[in-house]
Amino acid sequence: MTAFDLKEALEASDSHSVPHGSSSQAAAPGSSSTDRRAVSTTQREQILQRDNHECQNCKRSSGSNDIDLEVHHIVPKAMNGTDHSSNLVTLCHQCHKAAHGWSG
Template identity: 45%
Template sequence: MESGLVAKAVGCSASYARRFSYDDERGGFEKEWSKSNQSEKVSPGARTKIINRDGGSCLRCGLEDEAELEVHHILPVSHGGTNDDSNLATLCSHCHEAAHGGSKTSGKTVYAQGDFREWTQETDRGSGERCQSLSSKQMKISDY
């Protein structure tokens, strides 16, 4: 069935309806890709909390542009990471992509488990104009 028609019939968004399917044997069920994808999402309230905790700036480059800030799972969910505050950190979109070797959805990181802090303090940034120079706000990462 078309997700748009289902969404209209049950009163939800089409994107929400696409997360589910139906067959005669199983009935209605959530698709596997949706289950894994949902576990990686951070709620808007948690995002705000983490960004505020981290001083409103990227922990790697110090960028303070709210529109560019994202919440990063230090240990990816696909490797057992959780949405606990201690596993979340603020990165700008550029540094977030760099943390994942170019693909935020890869489930992999360029740093070894436990080496997130060291990675944020590397001096060879190569990040160009999008990121500011390192700031003292980065020291908040010492809580990890």
């Protein structure tokens, strides 16, 4: 996926974003494992490796001490997105928040 394709995909997913704090947010640690949005640890590592441990939006890498990489569903699961690798992308925490329109 090129940076241009990613930008278009992220912009398209913005119109389908789930607000922070909604009922489909990730479950808290130790809570139910029925979270519809979480990907497995194995799949998360596969996506991070595929994306060279680099945010696919701003290109910061996990080599930076201040970066926290996350796996983002381009089409949210709440909007019938899947856990297929083509629907997952590595984003840093800042870009992930921006993709969802979260502040703070």
